[in-house]
Amino acid sequence: MKLLTRYVWSELVPSCAEGLVLLTVIFLLKQMFYISTRLLDTGAQLETVANLFINMIPPACLLTLPMSVLLGTLLSYGRFAEENEITAMEAGGITLARIYFPAILFGLLVTVFMLFWSHIIVPRSLRLSNQTVMKILEKTATGGITPGQFTKLGELTLFCDRMSKDRRQLYGVTIFEKKKDFGVAATVFAPTADFQFRPEQGELVLDLQDVYFHRPRSSRDGTNLDDQTVQAERMYWTTDVGDLVRRIARLTLKEKALKTGEIREKIQEEHARLEERLARQKELEEILKEKGHTPQAERNLSIVRNEIERERKLIAQLSIERALRISLPFAAVLMAMVAAPLGVLMRRGRRGVAFGVTILIVLVYYVLMSLGKALAAEGWVTPWIGLWMPNFVALLLAVAVYRKTVYP
Numbered sequence: 001m002k003l004l005t006r007y008v009w010s011e012l013v014p015s016c017a018e019g020l021v022l023l024t025v026i027f028l029l030k031q032m033f034y035i036s037t038r039l040l041d042t043g044a045q046l047e048t049v050a051n052l053f054i055n056m057i058p059p060a061c062l063l064t065l066p067m068s069v070l071l072g073t074l075l076s077y078g079r080f081a082e083e084n085e086i087t088a089m090e091a092g093g094i095t096l097a098r099i100y101f102p103a104i105l106f107g108l109l110v111t112v113f114m115l116f117w118s119h120i121i122v123p124r125s126l127r128l129s130n131q132t133v134m135k136i137l138e139k140t141a142t143g144g145i146t147p148g149q150f151t152k153l154g155e156l157t158l159f160c161d162r163m164s165k166d167r168r169q170l171y172g173v174t175i176f177e178k179k180k181d182f183g184v185a186a187t188v189f190a191p192t193a194d195f196q197f198r199p200e201q202g203e204l205v206l207d208l209q210d211v212y213f214h215r216p217r218s219s220r221d222g223t224n225l226d227d228q229t230v231q232a233e234r235m236y237w238t239t240d241v242g243d244l245v246r247r248i249a250r251l252t253l254k255e256k257a258l259k260t261g262e263i264r265e266k267i268q269e270e271h272a273r274l275e276e277r278l279a280r281q282k283e284l285e286e287i288l289k290e291k292g293h294t295p296q297a298e299r300n301l302s303i304v305r306n307e308i309e310r311e312r313k314l315i316a317q318l319s320i321e322r323a324l325r326i327s328l329p330f331a332a333v334l335m336a337m338v339a340a341p342l343g344v345l346m347r348r349g350r351r352g353v354a355f356g357v358t359i360l361i362v363l364v365y366y367v368l369m370s371l372g373k374a375l376a377a378e379g380w381v382t383p384w385i386g387l388w389m390p391n392f393v394a395l396l397l398a399v400a401v402y403r404k405t406v407y408p
Helices: 002-041 046-082 085-091 096-140 243-252 260-291 295-327 330-346 351-378 383-406
Strands: 151-153 156-163 169-179 183-198 203-215 228-240
Touching: 002 046, 002 096, 046 085, 046 096, 046 330, 046 351, 085 096, 096 295, 096 330, 096 383, 169 203, 183 228, 260 295, 295 330, 295 351, 295 383, 330 351, 330 383, 351 383
Parallel strands: none
Antiparallel strands: 151 156, 156 169, 169 183, 183 203, 203 228
């Protein structure tokens, strides 16, 4: 038995490792190209960008590890069947269940490793990514601004005479706000302006001092009215800095960076808040019944209902993340259970065939996983049922292909 396990693993492990590298690179390639090009163009250091990509690898591996187990097992057992090694093993008195056992044992070890990976390594990696992202975005959000040139920031066009060395303060600032079908909607002049960056909102806030504000006014028929002119000691102007910030920030969602214990505590806290909101809603509804409908009471009730909806969505997101950290690792052992008998049935150890079958099975698995997430987020099913649904389907498929090999 040990000899058989070592022999199968000698073929299985290199195939899985090769598949893991290939699939992870494919998974990250588009994001790496887009983000690196945009960040390097705005002046981010190559070392910092490389550090961000290194921290992006562990979350990607959490998705590609089950895929690599599936691909490696299909390749290995397909080659065994193609070269009649399965027939030779059976002739030697080894049952198919014993032949499949090394692959299932390997998948089980990968599952145990992924449980550790998803609970410890991935949250830590995402926390480091958050720190790196904030540093990069804070530096690159103003990277496109060049003194002496006009720079477009969302609906604003900005001009400055010079900048401080840390690029956090502008001098001799002129800002033009443009609207469609209107031209210049407002012009702002300020001797100095400071940057306040809000990466999660993708916003750049300009803190302008000693401001002179001018807004031309006209009626709908084009008749000019008196222009609006304002002088102020301080003015804050907010603009969207583009989709790069949002695209990078989406890579490190807050709930994914939390430890499993922190997620559990956060769910308990949100449940307590939800109970308070529900009690407040009931109280307001009773007041409305007793005193009749008033604008203030209806407004307060609407606010409370919106807060209840937000609390429920947050609890659902946290519960989905907690369930995913347990359900996804078990995909590795299930993929091994599917791939071993399927490889024997295919009797092909060719990479193209195995890769095509892998893509098909993984596509179905992740479609079911996305469907389970959506159903859990809407409250149709519990997160545990929604996230384990693709695993149940994979288990049924494993039983079906196993029976096909045992009872052809």
